[in-house]
Amino acid sequence: xxxxxxxxxxxxxxxxxxAGFCRDHFLEHVTNQVARTIxxxxxxxxxxxxxxxxSGGKDSLALxxxxxxxxxxxxxxxxxxxxxxxxxxSKDLSVVFAGVSGIKLVVRSLNEEHGFTVPxxxxxxxxxxxxxxxxNKRYEFNxxxxxxxxxxxxxxxxxxxxxxxxxxxxLHWNTDMLGRxxxxxxxxxxxxxxxxxxxxxxxxxxxxKLTERETAAYALLRGIDYVIEECPxxxxxxxHRYKEAITMLEETxxxxxxxxxxxxxxxxxxxxxxAEGAELDGxxxxxxxxxxxPTVIWEEGGSAEAxxxxxxxxxxxxxxxxxxxxxxxxxxxxxx
Amino acid sequence: xxxxxxxxxxxxxxxxxxAGFCRDHFLEHVTNQVARTIxxxxxxxxxxxxxxxxSGGKDSLALxxxxxxxxxxxxxxxxxxxxxxxxxxSKDLSVVFAGVSGIKLVVRSLNEEHGFTVPxxxxxxxxxxxxxxxxNKRYEFNxxxxxxxxxxxxxxxxxxxxxxxxxxxxLHWNTDMLGRxxxxxxxxxxxxxxxxxxxxxxxxxxxxKLTERETAAYALLRGIDYVIEECPxxxxxxxHRYKEAITMLEETxxxxxxxxxxxxxxxxxxxxxxAEGAELDGxxxxxxxxxxxPTVIWEEGGSAEAxxxxxxxxxxxxxxxxxxxxxxxxxxxxxx
Numbered sequence: 001x002x003x004x005x006x007x008x009x010x011x012x013x014x015x016x017x018x019a020g021f022c023r024d025h026f027l028e029h030v031t032n033q034v035a036r037t038i039x040x041x042x043x044x045x046x047x048x049x050x051x052x053x054x055s056g057g058k059d060s061l062a063l064x065x066x067x068x069x070x071x072x073x074x075x076x077x078x079x080x081x082x083x084x085x086x087x088x089x090s091k092d093l094s095v096v097f098a099g100v101s102g103i104k105l106v107v108r109s110l111n112e113e114h115g116f117t118v119p120x121x122x123x124x125x126x127x128x129x130x131x132x133x134x135x136n137k138r139y140e141f142n143x144x145x146x147x148x149x150x151x152x153x154x155x156x157x158x159x160x161x162x163x164x165x166x167x168x169x170x171l172h173w174n175t176d177m178l179g180r181x182x183x184x185x186x187x188x189x190x191x192x193x194x195x196x197x198x199x200x201x202x203x204x205x206x207x208x209k210l211t212e213r214e215t216a217a218y219a220l221l222r223g224i225d226y227v228i229e230e231c232p233x234x235x236x237x238x239x240h241r242y243k244e245a246i247t248m249l250e251e252t253x254x255x256x257x258x259x260x261x262x263x264x265x266x267x268x269x270x271x272x273x274x275a276e277g278a279e280l281d282g283x284x285x286x287x288x289x290x291x292x293x294p295t296v297i298w299e300e301g302g303s304a305e306a307x308x309x310x311x312x313x314x315x316x317x318x319x320x321x322x323x324x325x326x327x328x329x330x331x332x333x334x335x336x
Numbered sequence: 337x338x339x340x341x342x343x344x345x346x347x348x349x350x351x352x353x354x355a356g357f358c359r360d361h362f363l364e365h366v367t368n369q370v371a372r373t374i375x376x377x378x379x380x381x382x383x384x385x386x387x388x389x390x391s392g393g394k395d396s397l398a399l400x401x402x403x404x405x406x407x408x409x410x411x412x413x414x415x416x417x418x419x420x421x422x423x424x425x426s427k428d429l430s431v432v433f434a435g436v437s438g439i440k441l442v443v444r445s446l447n448e449e450h451g452f453t454v455p456x457x458x459x460x461x462x463x464x465x466x467x468x469x470x471x472n473k474r475y476e477f478n479x480x481x482x483x484x485x486x487x488x489x490x491x492x493x494x495x496x497x498x499x500x501x502x503x504x505x506x507l508h509w510n511t512d513m514l515g516r517x518x519x520x521x522x523x524x525x526x527x528x529x530x531x532x533x534x535x536x537x538x539x540x541x542x543x544x545k546l547t548e549r550e551t552a553a554y555a556l557l558r559g560i561d562y563v564i565e566e567c568p569x570x571x572x573x574x575x576h577r578y579k580e581a582i583t584m585l586e587e588t589x590x591x592x593x594x595x596x597x598x599x600x601x602x603x604x605x606x607x608x609x610x611a612e613g614a615e616l617d618g619x620x621x622x623x624x625x626x627x628x629x630p631t632v633i634w635e636e637g638g639s640a641e642a643x644x645x646x647x648x649x650x651x652x653x654x655x656x657x658x659x660x661x662x663x664x665x666x667x668x669x670x671x672x
Binding site for chain 2: 170171172173175238241242244245246248249252253256259260263264266267268271272
């Protein structure tokens with residue numbers, strides 16, 4: 001196979017585009033795809049300051065590299081989740097990348113900030129690790145962006161991630177989530193008039209048109225050292241099974257993934273959005289009484305408690321950490 | 337495992353219901369499911385005459401048996417598609433079942449009615465066999481129902497069929513098809529006032545809550561002799577690949593299929609339907625100038641030709657049959 005651009009020997013082929021690329025033109029292709037995605041979805045302007053959530057994996061490090069090349073003002077943010085050696089190795093690689101590239105990296109630790117790690121949180125609350133981890137990340141990323149004065153939070157979700165999420169949301173017809181699954185979520189303001197302030201920063205995903213195979217190839221060809229191992233806590237994760245099922249279809253019909261995702265954005269997403277902002281569809285946004293972060297009051301059931309999900313989970317975890325009860329049997333077993 | 341009802345030894349287990357059944361209670365369960373589905377979706381009344389599309393396979397023969405047991409006035413309709421030994425074997429089994437049960441069966445032959453078989457049609461028009469076959473069946477089923485004076489056309493689509501179709505429609509976001517994918521499609525009237533007549537009879541699918549494993553078990557336990565072999569023309573059929581992918585997910589999460597389908601009906605289907613009847617969304621329904629069957633004029637492009645898709649395909653097939661041209665190379669090859 002020859003490079004689509006220069007007809008030299010191709011080293012990467014992209015079946016859904018029916019095209020091959022040499023090293024340099026592949027890197028150019030990836031960078032152009034990201035630039036086009038930013039433009040198409042009006043993700044951010046050149047004068048805005050970006051905070052990029054960095055995990056030490058191929059996607060976030062490749063994106064960091066690409067955004068730098070495109071000339072954007074981007075700062076990395078690494079949140080140490082305390083997942084043993086996996087977390088320390090990914091932190092090291094993030095720090096190394098920042099050092100080599102001379103880019104600013106903000107590092108925070110979940111344990112130092114709040115007093116628990118992701119594995120501890122899961123054990124203390126009985127919550128599935130990936131679910132607790134997601135809650136922590138959403139909360140901490142937004143908090144960091146607000147505290148450090150960034151307008152935009154950038155994440156490295158790629159096409160495979162978005163397709164797996166979309167597939168899961170469609171299989172369960174999570175209509176709220178479908179209304180929110182966009183490459184850009186606009187910022188949300190809390191309060192009115194003089195007291196108005198940004199409560200949720202804008203969130204954008206510039207890698208939505210690239211598969212994980214492509215971001216991995218980009219990182220490899222650019223000599224970026226990233227964490228190859230997967231998080232040890234994802235075992236049996238449903239997201240993985242959705243990826244497998246769709247990848248099986250992609251193999252016989254290249255383009256299935258990108259068609260599924262872009263078709264959703266073009267022809268279906270609007271059908272799941274409410275008239276005024278889909279971000280917090282169905283509820284009123286207020287400040288959490290504990291931490292001030294934005295949370296939603298659902299109209300059902302009268303006495304709405306304006307404490308955010310993170311604060312509730314944190315309170316439960318810290319209570320159980322201080323005052324450990326004997327391990328209770330799981331509900332299902334208790335019934336037998 | 338024990339029978340959920342009588343605690344005797346279970347011979348069928350249904351994982352998504354977390355239940356086992358003995359022979360008799362399984363048969364009762366299946367019959368009840370069909371009765372409930374008919375009621376839930378208001379498919380038909382006891383005094384309506386039903387025409388059931390019979391293929392000789394497990395689904396249509398099981399459904400025929402169940403509807404008879406439930407006391408409905410049901411007539412079978414077998415359309416001989418001319419697919420070699422497969423068609424003759426399935427016709428024989430349909431005729432045998434009708435004879436044993438003493439139920440009326442109408443048999444028609446595509447070749448006798450129109451001058452071609454499904455394999456010929458595919459060869460003559462270059463159309464994918466399953467696509468041409470579907471067109472023939474939709475056309476002939478509706479024509480037979482109208483000519484023989486039936487109000488309702490019943491088909492044996494099961495949960496797996498509906499889930500595979502839904503998955504395909506979602507992967508491609510075929511919004512028109514999503515708007516029409518209901519267990520009941522109401523009848524459509526052509527003309528107004530005195531000249532008004534039913535153009536498309538009501539179509540219903542009473543097996544949508546049963547998997548193909550369940551209809552096969554039902555047929556087996558009732559001693560119904562059905563065609564086990566698959567149609568020889570479905571090889572590589574995308575529907576099959578969708579079934580495989582979803583079945584993979586069902587194995588780890590029993591209930592995935594039924595949740596996907598029923599969730600669609602409850603939470604998403606309406607979002608894809610136009611205000612007035614989704615059947616022919618976006619077009620005006622008129623009588624075909626060749627055969628009088630209902631067809632759609634799409635507003636795009638000025639001079640709308642009111643000839644139906646079946647008549648167009650038939651005309652092309654018969655023209656080429658009478659006046660065969662040398663086999664033209666496929667378009668893609670011609671380009672190289």
